[in-house]
Amino acid sequence: MNPEDLLTLIRTHWPDIRSALDDEQRDVVLTRLQVLAAAPAEAWAIRRAAQGVKLALLDHLPPDHSVRSALDGPRLAEPPWEARAVAERARELQAWLTAAAPPAHTAGILADARRRLLAEPSLSPEEVRARCADGAEGTTGLIHLDDPVRGPRYPAFQFTGREGGPLPVVCSVNRLLLADEDPWGAADWWLSGNLWLGGAPAALLGRLPDDLLVGAASAMLEGD
Incomplete structure (x- = not known):
């Protein structure tokens, strides 16, 4: 499966996908699609954003859903698919979904996601x-x-306790996630539910071995 296949699967089965999700779950999937639609037309960015869409579907679709079964096995393939073509298909899908939903709602999904992340400590x-x-x-x-009001903010989960310094595992994972290029995507990975880990990675710091957190981030990038 390549990213174009994933987009085709979503468009073809969107009514079935939508009916299986509650409003909050739908918004997570649409947010990940918006991130893909806005990603730069470079293979690493497209593949990582597409993997985020795939994981959002796997996290929220019921175990017996036909689309989930289509996603469970195949990895997202490496190029030779064209990043520019995938980016264009993602924008077309986003426009189609926007036309099929109330414009005020879809226009605010990404803004709502950012407000959610900025509301964290x-x-x-x-x-x-x-x-x-x-x-x-x-x-x-x-x-x-x-933050448009407070200026730059550093999510607090990255630090040890109330006064400690940065957690080495967080910095390692952030480098894997290219947080300097896409801080919102990296923050969303840390603060959203993760199928592999059974919860939001940020909430599992100190409760799971560091190598499991690194492995989960690597799996997203590799498409496992």
């Missing part, structure tokens, strides 16, 4: 620098999100 740049032994240099590898 976070730190200011000054608070982060105080926690980093190397000051500003110590913020490398950390997710920061641009």
Whole structure:
């Protein structure tokens, strides 16, 4: 299965997919589709965003759903598929879904997702620098999100306790997720449910071995 196959599957079976999801689950899938539609036309970005769509469907569709069974086995293939063609197909699908739903609702899904991420506990740049032994240099590898009201914010799950520094496993996973290129996508991975792990990765820090968290992030990138 390549990313174009995934988009075709969604369009062909969207009525069945929609009927199997509650409103919140539908919004998660649509948010991941919007991320794919907005991704740069580069193979790494398209493949990672498409994997996010696939995992959202696997997380939320019932075990006996026909679309879920079509997704369970195949990996998302490496190129030679054309990234530009996939990006265009994603935009076409997004436009089709937007036309099929109330415009005010679909237009606000991505904004709502960002508000959800910004509502999580976070730190200011000054608070982060105080926690980093190397000051500003110590913020490398950390997710920061641009809040239109408060400015840059660093999700608090990235740090040890109330006053500790960055967690090494978080920085390692953030590098895998290319958080410097796509901080919103990386934050969404940490703060959303994960089929492999049985919960949001951020909530499982310190409860699961670090290598399981790294493995789950690697699996998303590799398409397992």
